[in-house]
Amino acid sequence: MKTLLRALLVPALALVAALVVGAIVIVFTDPETLRAWASSARNPARALSLSWALVSGAYSALFEGSFGSVRAVSETIVTATPLILAGLSVALAFRAGLFNIGGEGQILAGAIAATYVGFTFRDLPALVHLPAALLAGFAAGAGWGFIPGFLKARTGAHEVITTIMLNFIALSFVNFLLKTQTFLRPNRADPISKIVSESAELPQLLGTQYRLHAGIVLALLVAWGVWWLLFRSTVGFQFRSVGANPDAAAYAGIRVGATYMVAMFLAGGLAGLAGGVQILGIRKYMTPGFFGYGFDAIALALLGRSHPAGVVGAAVLFGALRAGALRMQADTSIPIDIIVVIQALIIVFIAAPALVRAVFRIRAERVAEPEAFTKSWAA
Numbered sequence: 001m002k003t004l005l006r007a008l009l010v011p012a013l014a015l016v017a018a019l020v021v022g023a024i025v026i027v028f029t030d031p032e033t034l035r036a037w038a039s040s041a042r043n044p045a046r047a048l049s050l051s052w053a054l055v056s057g058a059y060s061a062l063f064e065g066s067f068g069s070v071r072a073v074s075e076t077i078v079t080a081t082p083l084i085l086a087g088l089s090v091a092l093a094f095r096a097g098l099f100n101i102g103g104e105g106q107i108l109a110g111a112i113a114a115t116y117v118g119f120t121f122r123d124l125p126a127l128v129h130l131p132a133a134l135l136a137g138f139a140a141g142a143g144w145g146f147i148p149g150f151l152k153a154r155t156g157a158h159e160v161i162t163t164i165m166l167n168f169i170a171l172s173f174v175n176f177l178l179k180t181q182t183f184l185r186p187n188r189a190d191p192i193s194k195i196v197s198e199s200a201e202l203p204q205l206l207g208t209q210y211r212l213h214a215g216i217v218l219a220l221l222v223a224w225g226v227w228w229l230l231f232r233s234t235v236g237f238q239f240r241s242v243g244a245n246p247d248a249a250a251y252a253g254i255r256v257g258a259t260y261m262v263a264m265f266l267a268g269g270l271a272g273l274a275g276g277v278q279i280l281g282i283r284k285y286m287t288p289g290f291f292g293y294g295f296d297a298i299a300l301a302l303l304g305r306s307h308p309a310g311v312v313g314a315a316v317l318f319g320a321l322r323a324g325a326l327r328m329q330a331d332t333s334i335p336i337d338i339i340v341v342i343q344a345l346i347i348v349f350i351a352a353p354a355l356v357r358a359v360f361r362i363r364a365e366r367v368a369e370p371e372a373f374t375k376s377w378a379a
Helices: 002-027 031-038 044-067 070-095 103-120 126-155 159-177 215-232 234-244 246-251 256-283 294-303 308-332 337-351 353-360
Strands: none
Touching: 002 031, 002 044, 002 308, 002 337, 002 353, 031 044, 044 070, 044 308, 070 103, 070 215, 070 234, 070 256, 070 294, 070 308, 103 126, 103 159, 103 256, 103 294, 126 159, 126 256, 215 234, 215 256, 215 308, 234 246, 234 256, 246 256, 294 308, 294 337, 308 337, 337 353
């Protein structure tokens, strides 16, 4: 427990630091408060009062929009669900020494496959149709992830380059498919797919008045499965060994190339499952480029220290920020973009743990710093 608390210390303080800097940004982007500070020599108490009212109001609205009601909690969990799966995808690759920047393309591949199975096989019972659609999403993402893993193992092609390129290929391919008669919704000219059958939809957990669906149960089970794979299985030991030192792992008899391929296959599958869950749980149809979770997943893996439990916690945090942002904007007129700023600040502080220690005066030896960045950059 003590080791766990030490490992969580820097991420927690990074969040605090990001909120503090975010508060400063909020204060100095508000015209009235800015004018008060410009004349603070005459009335500093008013400037401080306005700043406190603005920041406390913004963060209170953010909290209320995230956790203040059943509907708010439901929206937070719904938003966090695909982020958990996408974050696990990047974290799994990190553990094997790979930087999977292709989450976006893998998500798109999984989403289009789940959509196809969802609207095509309408005569299947739900007990068959839903698992088939989810498996199709996983398989499509896994296949898309396997490509850079294979290229890395056989040719040495860097996965950062190949996954970025595959993102653009996936986006263009999905845009093409959505214009074909197979996917295009009848009587529609714009690229929007047919609606998936009810038998392929993830069941609602709190009734139709809330959007919370069974995808969160699946995501948590997958998180447990990834934890077991990484820390309780031989395959996971091979992943971590190759990620720590591929040369030493090869000397010990581990097939490094095969490990790369398996890791990227599974990482792609998790990202594809994120796309499938979002389609079958929320969207029910496919449109061009509506996700945007692939790059958030990198931040989640960093914030969660590449540990499944940490990724789940980071996903809930990001889900809360996104869910509460609308309430914050409605109540205070603060632009929703401030949430993107806070997320970026969290990443900056997580990527610079020495800065966090210096700001909060923490001795380095008191903090357990699991590796979050892959060594693959030096490959």
